[in-house]
Amino acid sequence: MEKLLEVKNLEVSFQTYGGTVKAVRGVSFDLHKGETLAIVGESGSGKSVTSQSIMKLIPMPPGRISDGQILLNGDDIVPKTEKQMEKIRGKEISMIFQDPMTSLNPTMKVGNQIMEVLVKHQNMSKQDAKNRAIELLRLVGIPMPEKRVNQYPHEFSGGMRQRAMIAIALAANPKLLIADEPTTALDVTIQAQILELMKDLQNKMDTSIIFITHDLGVVANVADRVAVMYAGQIVEMGTVDEIFYDPRHPYTWGLLASMPSLENDDKAELAAIPGTPPDLTNPPKGDAFAARNQYALAIDFEEEPPMFQISETHFAKTWLLHPDAPKVEPPEAVKRRMRQLSSTFEKPVLVKEGE
Amino acid sequence: MAKYIGKRLVYMLLSLWMIVTATFFFMRIAPGNPFASEKKLPPEIEANLNAHFGLDKPWYEQYWEYLVRIVNWDFGPSFKYKSQTVNDLINEGFPVSFLLGMEAIFIAVAVGVLLGIIAALKHNRWPDYTAMIVAVLGISVPSFIMASFLQYFLAIKMGIFPVARWESFMHSVLPAVALASAPMAFIARLTRSSMLEVLANDYIKTAKSKGLSRGVITVKHTIRNALLPVVTYMGPLTAGILTGSFVIERIFGIPGLGAHFVTSINNRDYTVIMGVTVFYSILLLVSILLVDIAYGIIDPRIKLAGGKKGE
Ligand SMILES: Nc1ncnc2c1ncn2[C@@H]1O[C@H](COP(=O)(O)OP(=O)(O)O)[C@@H](O)[C@H]1O
Ligand code: SF4
Ligand SMILES: [Mg+2]
Numbered sequence: 001m002e003k004l005l006e007v008k009n010l011e012v013s014f015q016t017y018g019g020t021v022k023a024v025r026g027v028s029f030d031l032h033k034g035e036t037l038a039i040v041g042e043s044g045s046g047k048s049v050t051s052q053s054i055m056k057l058i059p060m061p062p063g064r065i066s067d068g069q070i071l072l073n074g075d076d077i078v079p080k081t082e083k084q085m086e087k088i089r090g091k092e093i094s095m096i097f098q099d100p101m102t103s104l105n106p107t108m109k110v111g112n113q114i115m116e117v118l119v120k121h122q123n124m125s126k127q128d129a130k131n132r133a134i135e136l137l138r139l140v141g142i143p144m145p146e147k148r149v150n151q152y153p154h155e156f157s158g159g160m161r162q163r164a165m166i167a168i169a170l171a172a173n174p175k176l177l178i179a180d181e182p183t184t185a186l187d188v189t190i191q192a193q194i195l196e197l198m199k200d201l202q203n204k205m206d207t208s209i210i211f212i213t214h215d216l217g218v219v220a221n222v223a224d225r226v227a228v229m230y231a232g233q234i235v236e237m238g239t240v241d242e243i244f245y246d247p248r249h250p251y252t253w254g255l256l257a258s259m260p261s262l263e264n265d266d267k268a269e270l271a272a273i274p275g276t277p278p279d280l281t282n283p284p285k286g287d288a289f290a291a292r293n294q295y296a297l298a299i300d301f302e303e304e305p306p307m308f309q310i311s312e313t314h315f316a317k318t319w320l321l322h323p324d325a326p327k328v329e330p331p332e333a334v335k336r337r338m339r340q341l342s343s344t345f346e347k348p349v350l351v352k353e354g355e
Numbered sequence: 356m357a358k359y360i361g362k363r364l365v366y367m368l369l370s371l372w373m374i375v376t377a378t379f380f381f382m383r384i385a386p387g388n389p390f391a392s393e394k395k396l397p398p399e400i401e402a403n404l405n406a407h408f409g410l411d412k413p414w415y416e417q418y419w420e421y422l423v424r425i426v427n428w429d430f431g432p433s434f435k436y437k438s439q440t441v442n443d444l445i446n447e448g449f450p451v452s453f454l455l456g457m458e459a460i461f462i463a464v465a466v467g468v469l470l471g472i473i474a475a476l477k478h479n480r481w482p483d484y485t486a487m488i489v490a491v492l493g494i495s496v497p498s499f500i501m502a503s504f505l506q507y508f509l510a511i512k513m514g515i516f517p518v519a520r521w522e523s524f525m526h527s528v529l530p531a532v533a534l535a536s537a538p539m540a541f542i543a544r545l546t547r548s549s550m551l552e553v554l555a556n557d558y559i560k561t562a563k564s565k566g567l568s569r570g571v572i573t574v575k576h577t578i579r580n581a582l583l584p585v586v587t588y589m590g591p592l593t594a595g596i597l598t599g600s601f602v603i604e605r606i607f608g609i610p611g612l613g614a615h616f617v618t619s620i621n622n623r624d625y626t627v628i629m630g631v632t633v634f635y636s637i638l639l640l641v642s643i644l645l646v647d648i649a650y651g652i653i654d655p656r657i658k659l660a661g662g663k664k665g666e
Contacts, residue, residue: 055564057560057563057564082569083568085566086566086567086568087566088566089563089564089565089566090564090565090566090567091566094564094565095561095564097557097560097561099557102556102557102558103557103558103560103561104558104561105558105561105562105576105580106558106580106655106656107579107580107583107653107654107655107656108575108576116562116565116567116575117565117566120565120566120567121566152655152656154655154656165561168561168565
């Protein structure tokens, strides 16, 4: 498969009164055409900043991409100017935000908010754009689109607004759709419908998707691969199977153990990860997760772990994969679902820096 | 919509009635009377005058007569200016005040909004600081000091504008600026904070994520929404300009209604005070109603009760 996006060693920081917040600290991943990558992690782990950096949407200043490359079809967007970015935003990459209540302009008709994209990127006349907007609303499952196109956001329900947001995002047939917690603000039934719609549209339009969530529960249904983020870094990345059935990083174990599921009912108590994420103004020495990690080794407080490769597609950043590390057992809730995957290497391989 | 306006008109009449009643009774409680002057009048003459103006009748008769006259848009004769009625004074003074007020409102809104937008777009940089210093000065300097200041520098020292009187457009500039300075400063701050609030909104990020240019985002998504609070301020603004004009018209010797009003208070010219108060109240109530209607039209989220799609 062809690579659509390659993010290499991305570093993003914010200049604040309290000091420099290192929100993203060396994130690398790639994305193939038509693929869905889920980025999961607790709130504050840098998911939004990472994804908004891909469109250069972070406010600069105070934000700054201090290092790294973001290659879209092999072309680095980091050095691009705002004018050049305008041709990429909405056309090549578009974005759906978390809260459909606030991400639409309350005083502009929904139709006009879709038409803006068409007029900008497809040089459509107003009339053509309006007809296309009606089509798009129908495509995302909004009933009576001819009437809806002239309505304002407050006349839409939450789920309908998120559908309208999807229509806006897909209006110019982007190659990459970034969905930043698109269902977090919606109730469960609506959530399922929106996820269904996104999968459906992806099949029709062959877009790649970066799906951001703090809820591992929805990941299994939508994603091909999963990247787990913690404190501005990707700590584990692999296919859905690898993350769910053969997780290697204690943070991933924690996320899985705290995920409500059928097996994981009232018998086993939901284990929230204790503690809070570190202050990113002064990231701790060693591994950022060490202070919250019951399996932490002495070295964890001294030196940051390198990335180990467990299979062709599976990576984890933990000292536990080092040959000298003691063997540890993941928590019960996670162990129950573990299974041997055929693709796993015999031994974890250390990934060399700069690779 | 018609239903809504109808309802509002009824409330307006009620408010008016209360204002008329209150003014009527306050006037009677206030010490002194229109004929009290340096020279004591012979008692027969005073009795004659009282009879002439109906002041010898019991209060309820006077009150009732007054209400009836106001309903007929007749504010009665002036106590002081023998040959003039209050209606004459209003017809003569109001056009002047209206012109001055409109000019001031225009300056306040145009300059205020512009300053606010510039300040917000250049947030925390020198244009922002400059605009906000101007705004703080504008708000904290009372209009009569501003007026004397403008007169002294721009008229007396530099001779760009006439010092006072009401003869040409040039004569209107200084009083309009003096009158506009405080509300202009307020509008600048209001616009700035409301712009900053809108700019921090998610839908601005959405607009950016669509690939719209900064210019389009500013005009189509930011300014329009940021001006909604400014529209609401138009009601209080009108009130501020009205009261401000009392002082400013006096300072600049402008023959407007405000100047008459102040003179009539000094003269205890009951009928003029009451007439002008009622007239101003009507003006204010109408402008507040107009602002509310305009707001309902501009902001689609507001549905005026009883409107076509109203719930
Ligand atoms: N505009 C900003 N100014 C300062 N810090 C920011 C800004 N935006 C994000 N951050 C910081 O970056 C970190 C990551 O935030 P974010 O990407 O929003 O987390 P997530 O989306 O995973 O919940 C947080 O610590 C947050 O405080
Ligand atoms: S490197 Fe150490 S602290 Fe970090 S996750 Fe692995 S075991 Fe825990
Ligand atoms: Mg986020």
